[in-house]
Amino acid sequence: MEVSLQNLAKRYNKEWIFKDLSYDLAAGECYALIGSNGSGKSTLLQIISGYHLPSAGSIAYMNQGAPIAPEHIFQHISISTPYMELIDEFTLREHLDFHFKFRKMREGYTVHKIIESCLLLSARDKYIKNFSSGMKQRLKLALSFYTESKLVLLDEPTSNLDNQGTQWYMERVRELRKTDATVLIASNQDYEYEEFCSEHIDLLKYKN
Numbered sequence: 001m002e003v004s005l006q007n008l009a010k011r012y013n014k015e016w017i018f019k020d021l022s023y024d025l026a027a028g029e030c031y032a033l034i035g036s037n038g039s040g041k042s043t044l045l046q047i048i049s050g051y052h053l054p055s056a057g058s059i060a061y062m063n064q065g066a067p068i069a070p071e072h073i074f075q076h077i078s079i080s081t082p083y084m085e086l087i088d089e090f091t092l093r094e095h096l097d098f099h100f101k102f103r104k105m106r107e108g109y110t111v112h113k114i115i116e117s118c119l120l121l122s123a124r125d126k127y128i129k130n131f132s133s134g135m136k137q138r139l140k141l142a143l144s145f146y147t148e149s150k151l152v153l154l155d156e157p158t159s160n161l162d163n164q165g166t167q168w169y170m171e172r173v174r175e176l177r178k179t180d181a182t183v184l185i186a187s188n189q190d191y192e193y194e195e196f197c198s199e200h201i202d203l204l205k206y207k208n
């Protein structure tokens, strides 16, 4: 998916978080969204995902140059962010079953394979409310990695992950880079993106 950010701006109360942000994301490319704490990385990802509205500007989503209708955009986007709530009342297996009633799974996977891949097999019947923060993070990432999406938005992807979880993340992004998905990684940690992203979008450039 190509995404064109056109003069985007976001203001909370009287504070402009970023202004006049224009940028074209190409299909199949991987971008790092960088900037210090509070620079607006999470806010921008949530605007691109359609969860928040910008205060000014617009976003065009295209597939090989043809505009994607607004009502279809959500079927093409996955986001993993600390702001996202999981459903506490579900077990892991129920959560995945529920999610994949609405979204298509990447080819070649099953719920069992996904649980195995993110090393949560022993927690498959555990309630999400009893998950540790790292286990929740693995699930959020798994939902993004294994859902058929043309645009994958990853916010602070390795927060709360242990070394094994971080290696799993790196391997999944390597796999994702072989697909035609456009990937945007919002991060303060170089290792989360430097292997994958040749282009960096620095939000501090759009502060004033």
Ligand SMILES: Nc1ncnc2c1ncn2[C@@H]1O[C@H](COP(=O)(O)OP(=O)(O)OP(=O)(O)O)[C@@H](O)[C@H]1O
Binding pocket: 012, 013, 017, 035, 036, 037, 038, 039, 040, 041, 042, 043, 044, 188
């Ligand atoms: N709902 C809100 N109401 C008011 N201000 C908000 C709201 N959400 C975010 N902000 C402000 O917007 C700014 C950007 O926040 P955001 O979480 O997008 O930054 P970030 O770059 O992701 O930060 P970090 O690196 O710490 O995760 C911050 O100053 C934050 O206080």
